[in-house]
Amino acid sequence: MILLLPWIPFLAAFLIMLAPREKEFLHKQIAVTSCAVNFAIVLWLIFHFHPEVPGYQFAHRYPWIPFLGIHYQVGLDGINMTLCLLHALVSFTGAIVSCWPKDRMKEYLCFYLILTGAIYGVFTALDVFQLYLFYELTLIPLYPMIVIWGSKNKAYGAMKLTLFITGGAMLALFGILILYRNLGLQSFDLLEMRKNIEILPMNPGTVHGLAGIFLVGFGVIASLWPLHSWSPIGYAAAPTSVSMLHAGVLKKMGPYLMLRLAVALLPDGVHYWANTLAVLSCVGILYAGYAAVKQQDLKFMIGFSSVSHMGYILLAIAVMNQATLSGAVLLMFSHGVMAATTFACIGFIYEQTHARGVNDFGGLAKKIPFISTCLIMASFASLGLPGFSNFVAELLIFFGSWSQYPIIVSLAIFGVFITSLYLLRMVKSVCYGAENPRWSLLHDARTIADKLPFVILLGALMLFGFWPQGLLRMIQPAVGALLS
Amino acid sequence: MDAFIFYFFGGLAAVSALAVILLRQPVRALLSLIVTMISLSVLYLSLGAPFVAMVNLIVYAGAVLVLFLFAIMLQGIGAREIDLGKRFHPAFIPGVILTISFFDFGFLKLIRRFPELHFQDVAGSARQVGKTLFTQYLLPFELVSILLILAILAAVALAKREDSA
Amino acid sequence: MMNLRYLLPEWVALGVFILLLIAEILKGDVKHPDAQNIRSFCITSLLGSILVCISTLLFLKKTGTAFGDSFIVDPLSAFFKLFFILTLFMMIPISYAFFNKRRERLETFLLILWCTLLGMFFLASANDLFVLFLCIEIITLSFYIMAAYLKHELPSIESGLKYLIIGSLASAFLVFGIALIYAAVGSTNLPVLHQAFVAHPGDRMLVLGMLFIIAGLGFKIGAVPFHLWVPDVYEGAPIPTVAFLSVGSKAAGIFVLLRLLFQVFVLTDSQRALLFSTLSALTMICGNFGALKQTSLKRLLGYSSIAHAGYLLIGFAVGYSGGITGVLYYLLAYAAANLTIFLVMAIVDRHLQSDRIEAYAGLAQRSPILGACFFIALLSLAGVPGTAGFFGKFLILLAAVHGGFLWLTLLGLVGVVVSLYYYLSVVRVIYAEEPAYDEAIPVPLSYRLTLILLVGGIFVLGLFPAPFLLGCYHTAFMLFQTPLS
Structure with missing residues (x-):
């Protein structure tokens, strides 16, 4: 079952490619159905997931390139189960959002499905080569999607995004190759590497260097300051469902891969860089928060906001104990869902008005109550209001990090304050206040298809x-296994 | 003696090769080309390859003569009759006779004084070349045929004149 | 002694060539070009190449010599012969697509292609410097002709002339090197030369001769500092010529370098590493950064091919089976991707009438299959996972890291990022921009099949590399066994 996860979207993309161009409804059906099927599979997997059983569940292993010790290996533990759920939610709702009218729908859905499948591939893979393959694969559909269907500054934004993340990926590949050589195992199997890393210790210099390489390489996509500048521009330029997927899921691949490769295999190295990482993440939180305050464009604001939130996750990785890492994974989930919701709301408004300035709107709470409510709820989740899972996650991170970095935690909490500043201000100017006569024709989410994405996303946020x-x-058990 | 021949004729070959490129008039350039070929043939001779030397002369001189023709055709000299009396410098015919005599009676006699300059049936003779070409170097010999076909195809593809329309 | 049966692929190739030549002489009519004739000519060539391919496959595992030790059959030669014939097979649709309905004759072009193939086949089996040089000359001469083939268009003639001059210079280097080595050793037979190199490692004439030969071969591959001709020649020459030049000629150069470097010349690991890592670094930098500002697609592909030569040279710097496996696999991947791109270019050339990248705007809208194939091929050249190009780069970089060439690996990875910039710029033009003319570009079934074959090859090499990897490794491994009987 788990094996099908990446391949169902790929198959669906292939089917869409074959289907004739005019049958747009068929394309949309195929896309949404495949994401729905994947969602169902993930839910099934969650219900059959036994947290108390150690190790990876639903594991499968097939030889792929025996000559180099590469296998096609999948398996789920608590961490990637959560992230699969996140991706299932966001990709399904994103698929519905992708069906909002646009031209060249066929190509868009093809690229979207390839992207979805590749992300599933990343989250289920347990072989480093396979992991890397799917990781870089996710980059590819992004470029055409942003460059064709994007908005302001799309060429520049798309190229910057792709080049930055590729640069990080290349650095990570460098690290992987060195790791392969130094371990001398002739295998790319993550589990084997984990088992053998204690038996075959590498010299500390190598460990520190490798950990640094992985942290920076994956830090780019995790928008570690100062490698974050691709993020706001990229999100602003991207079409709605791409922003949802990217801010929601793709960014989380950064910390996920850090966990799998750096924390699991090279904990001493991560300890070595912990102070630097913590400081950088703190700077990121504050800098991005401050930048968000100054933004006039809603998408830029949320882009910076996501950079800021990733700072919490990176701080958690720097501290590297049970509490913070659990909080980090939970925050990955919550922030992902929340960011997706926010971008969906903004996108909904943008579709009709082609405007997304902070001050362009007003009184939307009366005009489009449903969407405004969703926007307000998402903003509150971002703030860390209790009732949303972001709160629990941030709490875990702060409590876990307090003993080690009290100053940084205080600054991070200040970051929460900054977040509330720009979010509440945004809510005020967009949803309340005088109505802007330009948007008298703005209509709310009417059909079930319109409302469903928001209900699902916000429902998940509130449920958890x-x-x-x-x-x-x-x-928690998975994090425990990771750290032991 | 060997060193003298090498440096003299090698230098002559280099100088005349340069002259081919640098001279402005095509006919003079071609004449320098002939001098280059003759110098190279002498060098081949001094290396003990009489067959190659002679073949070099025959083929290249023949080729250069053809080029001569083309040069003249391209120049499109308004062919005009020049009076027979005015064609040659008065000193030309005596000069030719003197040169030939010098070569036959002077130079050759000089060379016969140095027996080491005689070449009899050494490795570079026609017999030896033929033998090696058909035994040791048979494969390259056959491969040259492909080169020749290529040359013909090149002529057909690039140089053949097409009738308009 | 003669062992002529080892020349079976060459006999078949010669037979097909003679058949085509006679057909052209008897039936070829310049004044009234007959589409039917041209088509049957092409189909005969295709069938002929399949025959040659089959006969090559029979020799994959055999070893032996013929023609008194000047012709050798071994795994390396079998690998490259297979490579050459598959390239030729793909060249026929590319040539047909380009020359169809042009005033220049397709049949003569195909005949010249076959001559080149014969030269390449004998090159792959050359066991003698003489034969080697002659075959290189055959190949280069054909390329002079093919580059200047569009004799009514100035850029083509210019590129042919440039290639002629630079190529002659390269040949001069080669001959000089060969002369030095012959003067030192007294024989042109490769095994004998190897003995001489082993016996006198530091001999000045030998080393000098070796360096001159490497310089001459550097021209063929397009490595820095012998790369200056590449962008100019690629820009002016007709598309099929550039396709064959970028794939076939480069592979031929790499082959000769492999044969000579690892089976004849004797270099210590550090000497080889120093020489080739410098060359490789310079080449990668020059190729990748040179391509950034290009507006002509063929010129961009020229610089990109320089960059790819740089990656191949990394494999040479590393040496051993690992590095050479990477080189061989990389060549396969590079060939698949480049041939796809050139096939697409040949098909659309008539519609676009221009080489500028802007002319390709909106290609994906005018023909989705062409746009998609172009996209996938560009991704393969950039080295995106899932495609053949990634696995080739992965193998080479893996070998480099194993060999301790960390800076070179980093440079290669930076090169990937830079190359992604210019490849993606082309992708943007194909996908995002509006086409100048809206009419769809029709793609007949035969081209679709060829494109699917090529793109399928890119995916298979990228996702199921195991069998090909083993093949390349076997070939590379045999290279380092006792060479040449």
């Missing part, structure tokens, strides 16, 4: 906000 244990019971 009131029942964080639902996710934490999966995450």
Whole structure:
């Protein structure tokens, strides 16, 4: 079952390619159905997931390139189970959002499905080569999607995004190759590497260097300051469902891969860089937050906001204990869902008005109550309001990091304050206040198809906000296994 | 003696090769080309390859003569009759006779004084070349045929004149 | 002694060539070009190349010599012969697409292609410097002709002339090197030369001769500092010529370098590493950064091919089976991607009438299949996972890291990022920009099949590399066994 996860979207993309161009409805059906099927599979996997069982569940292993010790290996533990759920949610709702009218729908859906499949590939892979392959594969559909269907500054934004993330990926590949050589195992199997890393210790210089390489390489996509500048521009330029997927899921691949490769295999190295990482993440939180305050464009604002939130996750990785890492994974989930919701709301408004300035709107709470409510709820989630899972996650991170970096945690909490500043201000100017006569024709989400994405996303946020244990019971054993 | 021949004729070959490129008039350039070929043939001779030397002369001189023709055709000299009496410098015919005599009676006699300059049936003779070409170097010999076909195809593809329309 | 049966692929190739030549002489009519004739000519060539391919496959595992030790059959030669014939097979649709309905004759072009193939086949089996040089000359001469083939268009003639002059210079280097070595050793037979190199490692004439030969071969591959001709010649020559030049000629150069460097010349690991890593670094930098500002697609592909030569040279710097496996696999991947691109270019050339990248605007809208194939091929050249190009680069960089060439690996990875910039710029033009004319570009079934074959090859090499990897490794491994009987 788990094996199908990446391949169903690929198959669907192939089917869409073959289908004739005019049958747009058929394309949309195929896309949404395949994402729905994947969603169902993920839900099935969650219900059959036993957190108390150690190791990876639903594991499969097939030889792929035996000559180099590469296998096609999949498996789920608490961490990537959570992230698969995140991706299932965001990709499904994103698929519905992708069906909002645009031209050249066929190519768009093809690229979208390839992107979705590749991300599933990253989250289920347990072989480093396979992991890297799917990781770089996700970059590819992004470029055409942003460059064709994007908005302001799309050529520049798309290229910057792709080049930055590729640069990081190349650095990570460098690290992987050195790791392969130094371990001398002739295998890319992550589990084998984990087992053998204690038996075959590498010299500390190499460990520190490798950890640094992985942290920087994956830090680019995790928008580690100062390598974050691709993010706001990229998101602003991207079409709505791409922003949803990217801010929601793709960014989380950065910390995920850090966990899998740096924390699991090279914990001493991560300890070595912990102070630097913590400081950089703190700077990122504050800098991005401050930058968000100054933005006039909603998408830029949320882009910087996502950079800021990733700072919490990176701080958690720097501290590297049970509490913070659990909080990090939970925050990955919550922030992902929240960012997706926000971009969906903004996108909905943008579709009709082609405007997204902070001051362009007003009184939308009366005009489009449903969407405004969603926007307000998402903003509150971003703030870390109790009732949403972001709160629990951030709490875990702060409590876990306090003993080690009290100053940084205080600054990070200040970052929460800055977040509330720009978000509440945004809510005020967009949803309340005088109505802007330009948008008298703005209509709300009417059909079920319109409302469904928001309901699902916000529902998930609230469900796990009131029942964080639902996710934490999966995450915590996995984090424990990671750290031992 | 060997060194003298090498440096003299090698230098002559280099100088005349340069002259081919640098001279402005095509006919003079071609004449320098002939001098280059003759110098190279002498060098081949001094290396003990009489067959190659002679073949070099025959082929290249023949080729250069053809080029001569083309040069003249391209120049499109308004062919005009020049009076027979005015064609040659008065000193030309005596000069030719003197040169030939010098060569036959002077130079050759000089050379016969140095027996080491005689070449009899050494490795570069026609017999030896033929033998090696058909035994040791048979494969390259056959491969040259492909080169020749290529040359013909090149002529057909690039140089053949097409009738308009 | 003669062992002529080892020349079976060459006999078949010669037979097909003579058949085509006679057909052209008897039936070829310049004044009234007959489409039917041209088509049957092409189909005969295709069938002929399949025959040659089959006969080559029979020799994959055999070793032996013929023609008194000047002709050798071994795994390396078998690999490259297979490579050459597959390239030729793909060249026929590219030539047909380009020359169809042009005033220049397709049949003569195909005959010249076959001559080149014969030269390449004998090159692959050359066991003698003489034969080697002659075959290189055959190949180069054909390229002079093919580059200047569009004799009514100035850029083509100019590129042919440039290639002629630079190529002659390269040949001069080669001959000089060969002369020095012959003067030192007294024989042109490769095994004998190897003995001489082993016996006198530091001999000045030998080393000098070796360096001159490497310089001459550097021209063929397009490595720095012998790369100056590449962008100019690529820009002016007709598309099929550039396709064959970028794939076939480069492979031929790499082959000769492999044969000579690892089976004849004797270099210590550090000497080889120093020489080739310098060359490789310079080449990668020059190629990748040179391509950034190009507006002509063929010129861009020229610089890109320089960059790819740089990656191949990394494999040479590393040496051993690992590095050479990477080189061989990389060649396969590079060939698949480049041939796809040139096939697309040949098909659309008539519609676009221009080489500038802007002319390709909106190609994906005018023909989705062409746009998609172009896209995938560009991704393969950039080295995106899932495609053949990635696995080739992965193998080479893996070998480099194993060999300790960390800076070179980093440079290669930076090169990937830079190359992604210019490849993606082309992708943007194809996908995002509006086409100048809206009419769809029709793609007949035969071209579709060829494109699917090529793109399928890119995916298979990228996702299921195991069998090809083993083949390349076997060939590379045999290279380092006792060479040449």
